[in-house]
Amino acid sequence: MDDVSIGELGARTGVAPSALRFYEAQGLIRAVRTGGGQRRFPREVLRRVAFIRIAQRVGLTLDEIRAALASLPKSRTPTKADWGRLSKAWRPRLDDQIAVLTRLRDQLTSCIGCGCLSLPACALFNGDDRAATLGVGPRYLLGDSPRDLPPARK
């Protein structure tokens, strides 16, 4: 009844209408239609969109977010507890990311000027933490399996 138009949803969430249409096409949010075919979003969708954006900041892909949203109860409007449960699952992920970056930073500090850069023995160079960095962007960028390390000496 007090469902909102796509423009209003966009204004209220700070997400562009084109993005909202995209989310609908991807099955992340759902809308009812007016007689004339326009989208009307139930207010519950506001929270859903907020969830999506925050999840993206945590580094989830839309695929992962869709999967998370799919675990919400289908028959009722999700409660605070439901949302809490989902976002709680992000903590380890954030912890990991923080740990990876911290390790990188510390290695960087201890490696500065050591000259080992490029040697298979260098801690920096062998950081295979790469896959753990933020999930946004081309997945195969850093995600392809590390080659076999060449033997230490030619």
Place this chain on the structure above:
Amino acid sequence: MDDVSIGELGARTGVAPSALRFYEAQGLIRAVRTGGGQRRFPREVLRRVAFIRIAQRVGLTLDEIRAALASLPKSRTPTKADWGRLSKAWRPRLDDQIAVLTRLRDQLTSCIGCGCLSLPACALFNGDDRAATLGVGPRYLLGDSPRDLPPARK
């Protein structure tokens, strides 16, 4: 003289030959050519490639990396000190990323179950730290300027 082929460079750095060709096309590394037109990389390039990969983990784009590499002395092979200077510049960046993620994690913890998700007052929702997350991937994804917040009440 003991310049390396693209295959060997790939094996030694764990970077695919196609990526190395791409880096050359982008002006990140340079090769001399054999009579038959094949690439031969000076050993210095090993370190350069290592630098590039580590810089990517820090979240730099290839554009930024190219700029950083451009600041190396042109007339001599870079020294440990040169590399140290460059990688030192990453620290604040890593510190920022760590701070952003830590803030997000803490807000998440304090927000779980608060039900404010989607309200303009929610700290999580208003995290405009987004632009500070890892620089990999579509830049405009989270980088577009946040819309004017709607008034607290309709």
Place this chain on the structure above:
DNA sequence: CTAACAGTTCAAGTGAACTTGAGGTCAAGC
């Protein structure tokens, strides 16, 4: 009732960092 703005679909474009494929050439070992 109508102007003006908000909405609709669908196909194609964007940017980053590569990868893949086709069609052909080079270098090294036997």
Place this chain on the structure above:
DNA sequence: GCTTGACCTCAAGTTCACTTGAACTGTTAG
């Protein structure tokens, strides 16, 4: 000398998360 595997170029494709544009229709305030 020849085969085999590594290399070459160039154009096009891939992924993700959208955006843009064209051509058209709905909704609403005056």
